[in-house]
Amino acid sequence: MGGPLAAALALALPAAAASAVPPTFSAFEKRSSSGGDGASREDKAREDKAPPAAPRSAASARPRVAPPAASPSAEETPPARADAVDVEKQTYVVKPGDTLSRVAGKTGAAFMAIARENKIERPFIVRLGQKLKVPAGRYHLVRPGERGIAIARAYGVEWGRIAEINHLEEPFLLRAGERLLIPSTREVAGMSMEERAKAFHIDIDDLVTGNEPALAPKARPARPVRTAARPVPPGVPVAEPAQTFSGKFVWPVVGSIMRRYGLQPSGARNDGVNIRAQMGETVRAAADGVVAYAGDLAAFGKLVLIRHGGGWLTAYGHADSLLVTRGQAVKQGQPIARAGATGSAREPQLHFEIRDGRKPVNPMEWLPKRN
Known part of the structure; x- marks a missing residue:
């Protein structure tokens, strides 16, 4: 390229x-x-x-x-804050008033990570008393206006890797309040110098998948x-x-x-x-x-x-x-x-x-x- x-x-x-x-x-x-x-x-x-x-x-x-x-x-993308939370593997029992989104908020894990782990599909309904497996991981809370490539830079990893482990698809829109799984500190520590350098390279694929600012929860993209x-x-x-x-x-x-x-x-x-x-x-x-x-x-x-x-x-x-x-x-x-x-x-x-x-x-x- x-x-x-x-x-x-x-x-x-x-x-x-x-x-x-x-x-x-x-x-x-x-x-x-x-x-x-x-x-x-x-x-x-x-x-x-x-x-x-x-x-x-x-x-x-x-x-x-x-x-x-x-x-x-x-290359002038506003920086993101690297303050991901480490979540331990656990089992969560659904309580009255819980939704899958609320479970994600309570545990700190990503909504879609919990859904995939428990094979829950749209419309993502959970039942009272249901036992949900919460996958362990390092999760970043997306803030308004944050871009994927800025989030990747904050943690020193390639945006493509974050998109991959979160199974992101078209149109690659992030929403403020959602959580993204970030590569573990062990994975990052094991990266070569060449791999670390890639985290600060931006290519066309990064622009296609990670350059749009995070949207407010109920907002719509601009016409x-x-x-x-x-x-x-x-x-x-x-x-x-x-x-x-x-x-x-x-x-x-x-x-x-x-x-x-x-x-x-x-x-x-x-x-x-x-x-x-x-x-x-x-x-x-x-x-x-x-x-x-x-x-x-x-x-x-x-x-x-x-x-x-x-x-x-x-x-x-x-x-x-x-x-x-x-x-x-x-x-x-x-x-x-x-x-x-x-x-x-x-x-x-x-x-x-x-x-x-x-x-x-x-x-x-x-x-x-x-x-």
Whole structure:
């Protein structure tokens, strides 16, 4: 997925952990790369002809869009408080007036952890006198506005690990007052320096699953806005797109392929494709959707993420400037950014990804065929 992430590490990573990161590729970069350093000779030899452009009109060719207010960098996420409570394995007998939520509050364990342990399904009804097994663990109480990636940083673990042990699913919304199971102190103490370094790396998957602020217990996510001039407040999560995704994408820019999807000759992995572009060239939305993120990320520079409904998401990295803001509804072909060489890129290009849920897929299998 990308180049070095020294900026992310510098925020909170101890010097000893930082020294464990290889000089060329970070721990997570070994798994995937944005290809920002340009294509290899083999890749360049296989360059394709320019793809068909997204639909344009005379009005959209030179959009008069005022630059949106600067979005905070993902690395600048407000910190969370590390005050998890250790809960011992126990048996709780349901008392008059108890609900599963109240049992969770009394014991300090996570609501869903108790439900899974006792095989209780929706609507999560418990019976008077029922004996509930309360699983042992280290539980964090989520506060209003906290983000998953900030919670993970507070405990020095990867957000992906917390999402995994809590069985989090789409749309990955946290609610204030709920509890999250945190890896045990023993597990954290046994982590290598390289694993500790990963806790301070933020990648696209982290933004997809752990960047929305925790919602108040009975509140609803904000509805998408029409323009960048009226952005969704940063402390409010954004609602999923209302429409059903059509399954059709268009090319976000016109250009040859600099680096393809998948494993590269260098051994790095690219979770998308890198498309050659002119500096300042218009980058267009590949499909209708809602902007989930518009800001900076160390490896990708200026980055836009768009949710399209049904778990589908597209990513647009290395932009020179952004034309949209988080929470903004966009149409297919709408200008969303200007191409550039930010992040790890050394020449103008667009790093483009398509994701089905958390899984990156090959964009070439979903974009229109070339002539």
